[in-house]
Amino acid sequence: MTSQTTQTEPIILEMRSITKEFPGVKALANVNLRVKAGEIHAICGENGAGKSTLMKVLSGVYPYGSYDGEIVYQGEVQQFKDIRASEHAGIVIIHQELALIPELSIMENIFLGNEPTKRGIIDWSEARLRSLDLLARVGLREDPDTPVKEIGVGKQQLVEIAKALNKSVKILILDEPTAALNESDSQHLLDLMLGLKAKGITSIIISHKLNEIEQIADSITIIRDGKSIETLNVKADGVDEDRIIKGMVGRTLESRFPDHTPKIGEVFFEVKDWTVGHPNVQDRLVCKNSSFFVRRGEIVGFAGLMGAGRTELARSVFGRSYGRFIDGHIYKDGKEVTLKSVRQAIDAGLGYVTEDRKSLGLNLLDDIKTTTVAANLRKISRHSVVDPNQEFTVAEQYRKSLRTKTPSVEEGVAKLSGGNQQKVVLAKWMFTDPDLLILDEPTRGIDVGAKYEIYGIIQQLANQGKGVIVISSELPELLGLSDRIYTIFEGTVTGVLDKDEASQENLMKLMTSNPNRKAA
Amino acid sequence: MNALKKLFGGNTRQFGMIFALVALIIFFQVATEGRTLTPGNVINLFNGNSYILILAIGMVLVIIAGHIDLSVGSVAAFVGVTVALAIRDWGIPWWAGVLLGLALGAVIGAWQGWWTAYVGIPAFIVTLAGMLLFRGFNQFVGKSNTIPVPNDFQYLGSGYLPEVGPNTGFNNLTLLLGIAAAAFVVWGELRTRSRAKALGAEVPETWVTILKLVLVCGAILYATYLFATGRPGTSFPIPGLILAVLVLLYGFISSRTILGRHVYAVGGNRHAAELSGVQSKKVNFLVMMNMSILAGLAGMIFVGRSTASGPFDGVGWELDAIAAVFIGGAAVTGGVGTVVGSIIGGLVMAVLNNGLQLLGVGADLTQIIKGLVLLIAVAFDVYNKSQGKKSIIGLLTRNMGRSGGGPSSPIQPDETTSTKEAIAREA
Numbered sequence: 001m002t003s004q005t006t007q008t009e010p011i012i013l014e015m016r017s018i019t020k021e022f023p024g025v026k027a028l029a030n031v032n033l034r035v036k037a038g039e040i041h042a043i044c045g046e047n048g049a050g051k052s053t054l055m056k057v058l059s060g061v062y063p064y065g066s067y068d069g070e071i072v073y074q075g076e077v078q079q080f081k082d083i084r085a086s087e088h089a090g091i092v093i094i095h096q097e098l099a100l101i102p103e104l105s106i107m108e109n110i111f112l113g114n115e116p117t118k119r120g121i122i123d124w125s126e127a128r129l130r131s132l133d134l135l136a137r138v139g140l141r142e143d144p145d146t147p148v149k150e151i152g153v154g155k156q157q158l159v160e161i162a163k164a165l166n167k168s169v170k171i172l173i174l175d176e177p178t179a180a181l182n183e184s185d186s187q188h189l190l191d192l193m194l195g196l197k198a199k200g201i202t203s204i205i206i207s208h209k210l211n212e213i214e215q216i217a218d219s220i221t222i223i224r225d226g227k228s229i230e231t232l233n234v235k236a237d238g239v240d241e242d243r244i245i246k247g248m249v250g251r252t253l254e255s256r257f258p259d260h261t262p263k264i265g266e267v268f269f270e271v272k273d274w275t276v277g278h279p280n281v282q283d284r285l286v287c288k289n290s291s292f293f294v295r296r297g298e299i300v301g302f303a304g305l306m307g308a309g310r311t312e313l314a315r316s317v318f319g320r321s322y323g324r325f326i327d328g329h330i331y332k333d334g335k336e337v338t339l340k341s342v343r344q345a346i347d348a349g350l351g352y353v354t355e356d357r358k359s360l361g362l363n364l365l366d367d368i369k370t371t372t373v374a375a376n377l378r379k380i381s382r383h384s385v386v387d388p389n390q391e392f393t394v395a396e397q398y399r400k401s402l403r404t405k406t407p408s409v410e411e412g413v414a415k416l417s418g419g420n421q422q423k424v425v426l427a428k429w430m431f432t433d434p435d436l437l438i439l440d441e442p443t444r445g446i447d448v449g450a451k452y453e454i455y456g457i458i459q460q461l462a463n464q465g466k467g468v469i470v471i472s473s474e475l476p477e478l479l480g481l482s483d484r485i486y487t488i489f490e491g492t493v494t495g496v497l498d499k500d501e502a503s504q505e506n507l508m509k510l511m512t513s514n515p516n517r518k519a520a
Numbered sequence: 521m522n523a524l525k526k527l528f529g530g531n532t533r534q535f536g537m538i539f540a541l542v543a544l545i546i547f548f549q550v551a552t553e554g555r556t557l558t559p560g561n562v563i564n565l566f567n568g569n570s571y572i573l574i575l576a577i578g579m580v581l582v583i584i585a586g587h588i589d590l591s592v593g594s595v596a597a598f599v600g601v602t603v604a605l606a607i608r609d610w611g612i613p614w615w616a617g618v619l620l621g622l623a624l625g626a627v628i629g630a631w632q633g634w635w636t637a638y639v640g641i642p643a644f645i646v647t648l649a650g651m652l653l654f655r656g657f658n659q660f661v662g663k664s665n666t667i668p669v670p671n672d673f674q675y676l677g678s679g680y681l682p683e684v685g686p687n688t689g690f691n692n693l694t695l696l697l698g699i700a701a702a703a704f705v706v707w708g709e710l711r712t713r714s715r716a717k718a719l720g721a722e723v724p725e726t727w728v729t730i731l732k733l734v735l736v737c738g739a740i741l742y743a744t745y746l747f748a749t750g751r752p753g754t755s756f757p758i759p760g761l762i763l764a765v766l767v768l769l770y771g772f773i774s775s776r777t778i779l780g781r782h783v784y785a786v787g788g789n790r791h792a793a794e795l796s797g798v799q800s801k802k803v804n805f806l807v808m809m810n811m812s813i814l815a816g817l818a819g820m821i822f823v824g825r826s827t828a829s830g831p832f833d834g835v836g837w838e839l840d841a842i843a844a845v846f847i848g849g850a851a852v853t854g855g856v857g858t859v860v861g862s863i864i865g866g867l868v869m870a871v872l873n874n875g876l877q878l879l880g881v882g883a884d885l886t887q888i889i890k891g892l893v894l895l896i897a898v899a900f901d902v903y904n905k906s907q908g909k910k911s912i913i914g915l916l917t918r919n920m921g922r923s924g925g926g927p928s929s930p931i932q933p934d935e936t937t938s939t940k941e942a943i944a945r946e947a
Contacts, residue, residue, distance in 0.1 A: 321795055343797040352795065360795060363788035365855045374785060375796040377778045384778045389715055396719075408722065428796070 012037035012202050013091075013171060018057055018069035020050075027053045028067070031228040033221055035171070040193060040203045042217035044210070044244055046473070050226040051206045055173055059093040060086040074170075090170030094160045096179060102149035106140075107131040109148050110163045134162040138192060153281070154185025161192065172196065173204045178212060179307045182284075190216050208305040210241045210512045222247035241512065242505070249475060249504035256452060257480040260459040264483060265296030269436050269467055274328035276316040286312040286323050290493045292486050294436060294467035299458060301482030302471040303507050309491035310471045311355055314438045318352040319345030332435070346375060351434035353425055355441040355471070357418070361425050364414040368406060369395035371413050371424050376432045398427035402457060419450025426457055436467040443477060455481055475504045487511050537848060537864045544868060548875030555878050556871075559750035562743070563757060567678065567825065569870040570759035571596070571818035573863055575841035576848070577770050578814035580862040583845050584774075585807045586787040586854030587636060587643035591650030592841060593834035595812050596819030598654040599624050601662040603820055604669050604829035614673040618820060625816025628654065629809030637804035646808075651838070659831045668828040677824025679758040690748040691755035698744025702737040709733055759821050766814075771859045783807060788855030843890075844869055847897045868893070 015033040019026070028050045035041045043051050057067050060080030071078045073089060080086040083093075100109050107127055116126045131144040140158040148156060157177060164172055174193075178186040186209075193203055193216055207213055213220060220239060222229045229247055232239045270293040278284040286309050294300050304310040315322035317330065319342035330337050332348060339345040345352075354360040362371060372395040373380055380390040395409040402423045406416060413424055422442065429437055439458065443451045458481065462468050472478050478485055485502050487495045487510035495510040548556040555561060575592050582589045603621040606612055612620070628650070635646040681693040688695070709729060716723050724732075747756040774780040785793035786800045794800050818837070823829045848865025850857030872893060876886045 318795075319797075341797075341799070342795060343799065346797045354792075354795060359789070360791045363785055363792050363855065365784075365788040370781070374781070374793075377781055381778055386776050386778060386781060388776070389719055392716075392719055392721055410722075 009037045009039065011035065012074060013058075014072040015054070015058065016070050016072065018054065018067055018071075020053055020057055020062060020067040026226055028057070028226045030069070031223065031226070033228065034231065035202060035204060036219070037202055038197060038200050039218040040197055040205060040216050042213040042220045043204060043206050043223060044213065044220055044248055045223035046248055046475070049223045049248075051223055052175060053226075054223065055093060055175060055204070055206065058086070059083055059091060059173065061093075087167055090168060091173065092164040092167055092169045092171070093173040094157070094164060094175065094177065096176040098153075098156050098160055100148045100156055100159060103147060105145045105147055106135070106142060106151070106159050106162075107144035109159055110134060110144075110166055112163075114167060130166065131162070134165055137165060138162045139188070139195075152185070154181045154188065157181065157185075157189060158192070161196075169201060171202045171204060173206075175206045176208065176307070177205065178207065178209060186212065208307075208512060210244050213244065214239070214241055220244060224248060241509070245505055245508040245512075249508060256455075256476075258452065258456045258459060260462075262299070262483050263297045263463060263465075265298075265465065267293045267295050268333050269294040270331040271317055272329045272331070274313065274317065275326040276312060276322070276328075277324035277326050279323050285326075286491050287316060287328075288491045290328075290488070290491070292493055292496070294469060296465045296467060297462050298483050299462050299468045299470060299481055301478035301485035302469060302488060303475060303478050303485050304471075304488035304511050306473065308488045308511065310488050311440055312491070313488065314352060314440055314469065314471060317345075318342065318350055318438060321345075321352075346432055346434075349433075349435035351375075351429035351432055351437040353422075353429055353437070353439045353442060355444065357421055357425060357444075362413050362421060365412070367410050367412050368399070368404070368416075368424055369409040372398055372409070372427045372431060375428050379431070394431060395427075398424075398430065402427055403453065417450075419446040419454070422446055422450070422454060423457075426454070430461070434466065436469065437461060438469040438471070440471045441473065442470060443472070443474070451477075475507055478502075478507075479504065489514055537861060537868065541864055541868050541871065544871050544875070548871065548878065552875065552878045556875060557746065559746045559754070561874065561878070562746045563750050563754055565870055565874045566760045566763075567757050568874075569866065570757070570763045571822045571825075572837060572840045572844065572870070573763055573866045574766060574814055574818045574821070575837060576844040576862040576866045577766055577859055578811035579838075579841040580845045580848065580850055580857045580859055581770070581774065581783055581807050582643070582811050583842075583850045583852075584787045584854060584857045585783050585804055586790070587804065587808065588842065589632075589643060589647045589808065589811045589815075590838045591632065591647040591654060592811065592815040592818070593837035594651045594654035594658065595625065595628050595815040596822065596834040596837060597658040597829075597832075598628070598661070598819070599816035600819035600823040600833050601658050601667060601829040601831075603673075604667040604823055605661065607669060607673060608667060614670065614676070617673060618676070621816045621820045622813055625813040626809060628816070629812030630805075632812060633805035633808035636808050637801040643808065658833070662829060662831060664831040666828045666830045669823055673820075674824045674827050675758060676762075677759060677821045677826070679824075680753065680755040681758075681761070683755075690745075691750075694744060694748040694756040697756060697761075698741055698748070701744075702740045705736055705740065706733055759825070762817075762821065767859060767863055774859050779803070779806070784855060786854075840869065841866075843894045847894060852898075865897075 011034055013033070013035040015031065017030040017032060018028050019030055020028040031050065031054055033041075033043075033054065043054070045051050053062075056062050058071060058080075060082050063081045064079035071080070073091070078086075078089065080089070080091075086093075101112065104112070107124075110131050111122075111127050115122045116130065117123060118126075128144060135142065135144065135158075138158045138161050140155055140162065142151060142155065148159060151159075161172070177189055181189065190212060193205070196203065205213070205217065214234070217234050220232045220234060222232070222244065224247070232243070232247070237243075270291075272291045274287050274290040275285060276287040278286050290309075290313055292300070302310045302314070312322055316325065317339070319339045321342050330339060337348055339348055339350070358364065363374070366374070369391050373386075373391050377386060378384075380387050380394060392409065398404070399406065399409050404416075404420050404423045404427070406420060413421055416424065426442075442458070443454055446454065458468055458470065470478065470481055479499075479502055482502075483499050485497050485499075485507065486493050487497070487507055489511055492514060494514045497506065497510075545556065575596075579589060579592070599621045602624055603617045606620055607614065607617045632643075632646050632650050635641050636643045681691060681697070683691060683693075685692040709732070713723055713729060774783065782793065782798045782803045785796070785798050786803045790800055819834060822833060826833075844866030845857060845862045846852070846865070847868055848857065848861035848863070850862065869890060872890060873886060876889065881889075
């Protein structure tokens with residue numbers, strides 16, 4: 001198939017001015033998407049731009065009626081009320097987290113919910129024949145009776161695609177299909193997508209890996225802040241990575257940060273050659289030879305796309321609370337330290353505010369004062385008996401100094417808004433008096449006003465001579481806050497930029513490729 | 521209603537249970553024409569349920585930490601028979617027997633705690649196995665025989681505070697104990713109040729405190745009167761004394777010590793607790809171990825009360841203890857529950873049992889009623905949670921035609937934040 005014929009192909013799918021609102025937030029605003037039959041169409045955008053939401057609208061996860069705008073598919077307006085309806089029409093979505101059942105065999109997974117039957121009884125011989133054929137089409141050489149848990153993630157992805165092909169798919173949507181794959185598996189998957197294209201199957205791919213998109217996509221639609229910005233024709237427009245990045249980040253930096261003059265001291269915390277394995281998957285590394293350092297009074301940014309290994313790096317340094325430690329050294333104040341547990345890390349002067357406030361950061365059953373002292377009970381205890389008066393006093397101090405909006409510190413944390421919850425979590429870690437505080441997505445789900453206050457708190461901590469690491473998906477936030485920014489890609493620190501030399505473009509470049517491996 | 525709520529502080533759920541308990545007692549007092557609140561019956565009620573209430577103390581900690589223990593009946597029986605045999609065959613004194621029993625409970629608890637905390641097998645499975653295992657041990661060691669214990673050991677399960685001092689017509693020690701308890705309550709309440717005031721925290725109005733103290737002390741002194749005026753030779757029972765000490769001790773541990781905080785933290789959100797430096801494995805181990813120690817104690821008290829150890833001691837105790845904990849407001853998902861609440865929950869069941877017996881209701885109907893009470897109590901809890909954690913009292917006031925109460929600070933979940941976060945996670 002040549003590029004000329006592709007251009008004359010009819011439009012198979014058109015999403016017209018899709019608007020999707022959640023209470024208080026407009027996730028999508030008048031998004032348009034036109035996909036030609038038989039092409040590979042990429043959707044690019046920063047974390048939170050609305051890519052996944054758009055695909056959920058398309059696949060019926062958000063049913064017709066819960067959004068505005070219309071979906072025209074094969075010339076007809078569609079009103080999918082659930083995933084089954086969209087799948088029935090031939091639109092199949094493969095999510096980032098695979099929807100396979102590990103205990104079942106490849107064959108059982110392929111036919112799950114779609115079992116071939118003869119008089120109401122599953123016809124396994126028919127299923128076997130068809131699964132052999134499907135596995136051949138996706139290039140997976142495995143016995144269909146192998147349990148899915150025994151094959152690697154790359155092969156599992158192929159099983160998902162085989163499952164989709166079985167449903168006579170016309171549009172295959174892949175959400176970050178290579179995020180969890182190694183390079184050879186990724187390449188195999190990309191080749192398979194080109195093969196499917198040759199057979200006339202249309203694909204929509206969401207990926208942060210721009211080199212892959214450049215390699216296989218025919219068109220690219222860029223989404224930013226819930227709006228569709230532009231659609232690029234890869235061959236005709238001569239699109240390269242830089243062009244895509246420009247579209248993705250092209251927003252102006254607002255001055256949303258309190259004034260701050262850094263007072264940076266000497267290096268006091270350093271991590272060298274940090275290598276950590278995935279907690280469940282053998283041989284998969286989440287951090288590879290990462291090294292970084294923090295100076296006193298410095299705010300250090302960690303930039304990286306979702307799944308790049310930022311959180312994994314931070315948590316594994318914080319008392320090995322994630323993954324399998326393989327190798328690496330931590331130096332604090334010039335001396336090597338071994339932090340095998342969270343307790344040791346806290347005692348050594350580290351603090352870590354999690355990305356996922358509700359499921360990892362807070363006990364939602366607790367009240368504010370209990371939460372505030374939770375990481376440093378010893379300080380308000382004598383002979384391991386907690387002094388409730390001190391507890392109250394401490395919580396009250398932080399309530400005042402951080403201006404937490406609550407009627408009293410006896411209030412449950414579940415009742416607070418996101419910004420105030422985050423202040424309580426910050427109070428909890430400030431009370432441990434850390435030398436280095438790691439903040440993972442400290443402003444996620446927080447409104448602008450509260451963000452400003454949180455930035456102020458972070459700067460205050462730095463002014464006290466503490467080191468602060470801020471992990472964030474929002475580049476403007478990192479640029480506005482950090483004195484220095486490390487970029488992380490596929491578990492490796494790929495570069496470090498000073499505040500003055502960093503820009504969204506050069507950060508994004510380092511976040512989507514490893515310059516040290518450019519030769520490969 | 522607001523006034524009532526103020527009386528018992530913010531913990532409306534616990535108040536709901538106290539309310540239910542009082543209502544139940546009054547109901548049976550009327551229905552049995554005064555036979556419920558007689559000295560003999562109250563003493564009997566305490567004696568017959570103290571071991572379940574002791575189990576409930578351990579069980580609530582296990583359940584707060586997010587586990588369950590099905591083995592307590594079997595463990596109690598195994599410890600009971602071992603101690604009975606040791607006293608009979610080795611001739612060790614009663615106190616050595618008690619120490620042996622507690623040590624054996626600790627060993628069993630360490631075994632179960634190790635499997636649960638360090639191997640990572642769900643406590644349900646570990647203790648289901650333990651239930652079979654230790655029942656088997658009980659019958660193996662005791663050869664399925666009944667083994668009597670000597671008199672001084674029986675004192676542990678069926679003894680009373682002795683008569684001392686001048687003849688006042690009351691049991692003097694019981695009287696002293698009751699007065700001391702009332703004084704302690706007054707002192708504690710006033711101390712808390714003055715401290716809170718000094719810190720600038722919210723304190724209830726004076727009349728609320730006074731009324732609360734009058735009610736609580738009234739209840740204590742009335743109970744004292746009942747216990748002190750029983751038939752000659754009876755007074756406040758020894759198992760009740762042990763129970764009271766344990767309630768105070770464990771109430772303190774659970775609410776005021778670092779270890780107690782950690783139990784709640786692990787049950788409420790294990791990951792968050794671990795990321796705050798809590799050693800969750802150690803906490804789980806200790807909680808399971810503690811349960812078996814208390815089960816051993818309960819087993820010994822039961823053996824003392826029934827004068828002998830038998831092969832079917834403790835059958836079904838785990839269910840009574842678990843029921844008490846859940847009626848007392850603990851959550852199946854962990855992180856919620858109080859020692860005092862569980863005791864109240866256990867007393868609700870005990871009063872129900874006792875009252876129905878006095879009314880001559882058969883065992884069949886009693887079980888049906890108890891089953892329904894458990895179901896309804898927990899259903900209330902689940903319903904309240906789905907309604908944004910309205911308390912039982914909140915529910916009662918709503919049905920009372922809005923005459924009293926008014927909106928009691930309804931909880932508003934943070935809609936915008938949660939959706940924003942949901943989107944952030946999806947995208």
